[in-house]
Amino acid sequence: MSTGASPARKAAELKSLLGNANAKLKPGAAVLPLGKTPVARQKSGRWMRNKANSVTLERAKSRARVEVDFVLSSDTFVQGQSLSGHLTLRVRKCAKKESPVLLADAKVRVVGFECIPDEDARHVFYQHTRMLEEASYASEQIYGDGPDDTDSEGYRRGREGVHNLPFEMDLPVNPDGDNAKGDVELHGGAAVRYIVMISVKVKDADTSRRSLAHFYRSCSIWPQLRLQSILAPAPRALVSTAAKSLFLGGKNRCNKLKLTARLPRLSYFAGQRCYVHIRICNDTSRAVRGIAIALVRTVSVYRPRLTRGTEGETEKELESYETSSFVRDVAESQLELGERASKGHASAKGWWTGVEQNEETEFFHWILIPVSRY
Numbered sequence: 001m002s003t004g005a006s007p008a009r010k011a012a013e014l015k016s017l018l019g020n021a022n023a024k025l026k027p028g029a030a031v032l033p034l035g036k037t038p039v040a041r042q043k044s045g046r047w048m049r050n051k052a053n054s055v056t057l058e059r060a061k062s063r064a065r066v067e068v069d070f071v072l073s074s075d076t077f078v079q080g081q082s083l084s085g086h087l088t089l090r091v092r093k094c095a096k097k098e099s100p101v102l103l104a105d106a107k108v109r110v111v112g113f114e115c116i117p118d119e120d121a122r123h124v125f126y127q128h129t130r131m132l133e134e135a136s137y138a139s140e141q142i143y144g145d146g147p148d149d150t151d152s153e154g155y156r157r158g159r160e161g162v163h164n165l166p167f168e169m170d171l172p173v174n175p176d177g178d179n180a181k182g183d184v185e186l187h188g189g190a191a192v193r194y195i196v197m198i199s200v201k202v203k204d205a206d207t208s209r210r211s212l213a214h215f216y217r218s219c220s221i222w223p224q225l226r227l228q229s230i231l232a233p234a235p236r237a238l239v240s241t242a243a244k245s246l247f248l249g250g251k252n253r254c255n256k257l258k259l260t261a262r263l264p265r266l267s268y269f270a271g272q273r274c275y276v277h278i279r280i281c282n283d284t285s286r287a288v289r290g291i292a293i294a295l296v297r298t299v300s301v302y303r304p305r306l307t308r309g310t311e312g313e314t315e316k317e318l319e320s321y322e323t324s325s326f327v328r329d330v331a332e333s334q335l336e337l338g339e340r341a342s343k344g345h346a347s348a349k350g351w352w353t354g355v356e357q358n359e360e361t362e363f364f365h366w367i368l369i370p371v372s373r374y
Contacts, residue, residue, distance in 0.1 A: 014113060014122055016057070017197065017214060027062075030054035031212065058202060058213040065092050065101050066158065066202050066213040070167075077171060079180050080224040083110065084168040087132075087198060089142050091158040099206035102155035103142060106132035106200040108169055112180055112221060115191055116301060125178050126221075130169040132198070138165035142200075155203050167198075173224050183220035186326065190301045194221045230267045238263040246284050255284035273366040281360045287337075288355040293367040295331040300324070333367040 019025045031054065058064040072085040091101060112126030133139045144159040173179060184192040199214035243258040258281040268274045274295075282288055302321040338350015355361050 014111065014124060017216070018195075023216075025057055025060040027060055028056065029060035030056045055201075056211045058211050059215070061211075063092075064213065065098075065211075066090070066103070066200065067092075068198050068200065068213050068215040070196075070198055070215065070217070072196060072217060072219060074219075076220045076222070078222050078224055079171045079173050082168050082170050083196065083219075084166070085196070087136065087165050087167050089163045089165075089200070091142070091160045091163075093160045099204055101158045102151070102203040102205055103158040104153065104155040104201045104203070106139065106142065107198070108132060108135045108167055109197050109199070110169075110171065110194065110221065111197060112192065112194045115193060116303065126180050126194075128169075128171060132167065132200075135169045136165050136167040141165060153203075155201070157205070158202075171221065180221040180223050182222050186299055190299055190326075194219050230269075231265070233264050234266045238266070246286075257282055257284055257288070268369050270369050271371045272369050274369055275364050275366045277362065277364055279360075279362045280355045282355045282357060285357050287357055289337040290354075291335045291365065293333045293335075293365060294329050295367055295369070297328050297330050299326045301326070331367055331370050333365065335365050 013031050016029055016031045058066050067090045070085050070087040077083045094100060107129055109127065109129040111124060114123045114125060142159060142163050144157040150156050180194070181192060183194065195216045195218055197214060197216035199212055202211045202213055203209070239260065239262045241258070241260045243256055246255045246257060260279040262277040264277070276293060278291065280288055301324050335352055336350070337354040338352050339348035340353050341348055352363060
């Protein structure tokens with residue numbers, strides 16, 4: 001995918017490279033080369049794509065000339081560290097009527113994107129690329145010619161056979177740009193995914209026909225967190241206040257119950273207790289006998305609206321979006337009224353004894369942040 005391409009172009013290229021839901025490529029699947037713009041034309045009332053400049057995918061062929069496969073050293077990586085694995089590249093032996101295969105621009109790239117399952121909408125928010133010669137000290141073994149034999153387009157003759165080579169690339173933190181944001185998959189349909197893709201350009205020495213050999217695997221990439229900033233108190237605590245008037249009879253008497261909750265930090269870890277400072281002002285004639293704390297997750301999904309352009313133009317993405325939100329309680333904690341001291345007893349059950357009428361009190365209660373990310 002082109003680094004400077006538009007979001008719509010990146011999404012279209014990604015769709016072609018990923019295949020269907022089972023990662024299966026359509027026969028004859030192709031992508032546009034870098035620097036090319038798709039040309040649309042209208043035929044029989046339907047919009048068709050001009051694929052004259054497209055590049056076919058080797059894995060979509062019945063008998064590929066070049067095949068790529070690799071395994072990763074782990075399924076989870078963190079920005080600021082490195083990603084590594086082991087690559088296998090196979091260059092098939094030429095048949096009698098076939099010309100030698102030329103290779104160029106072998107790359108290792110990491111792509112992070114948001115997607116909505118069963119829909120074509122995808123948004124690429126993170127991408128990092130390294131040339132294979134930078135990621136692997138053994139990259140020269142895939143070529144049969146030396147660097148001096150490179151043609152005008154940067155292609156070199158591929159060495160026939162199976163080549164195994166390790167690779168490793170850094171995952172730098174970009175303070176001024178887009179970074180990884182973790183692996184997320186929600187029941188509402190939205191998902192944040194990451195893939196590692198290795199690709200190499202292929203060209204026929206006689207016909208100059210071009211294709212692309214590629215392969216990808218899914219993984220998880222998490223942002224680098226600084227404990228000093230994550231655990232530090234917020235510059236200004238998060239405070240929320242709610243008040244409700246209760247009519248409890250007696251000559252239209254209005255009684256108010258006021259609740260204030262305060263969080264000292266902005267971030268918490270999964271599996272950690274999140275303590276909430278609670279203040280209750282009870283100006284009613286009844287006692288407060290219990291409270292509940294809930295952790296609510298709200299996910300907003302933005303589906304871009306697409307429209308057809310005029311003849312000779314491609315699909316255009318409108319500035320407006322179809323928005324849908326999914327709200328779910330992911331955790332809850334109950335605090336029930338405990339016993340008060342009674343005659344003849346040196347203790348009682350429960351540490352919190354509620355809030356009596358016309359009483360004001362402050363205390364802490366906690367909720368456990370769930371470990372599961374779903």
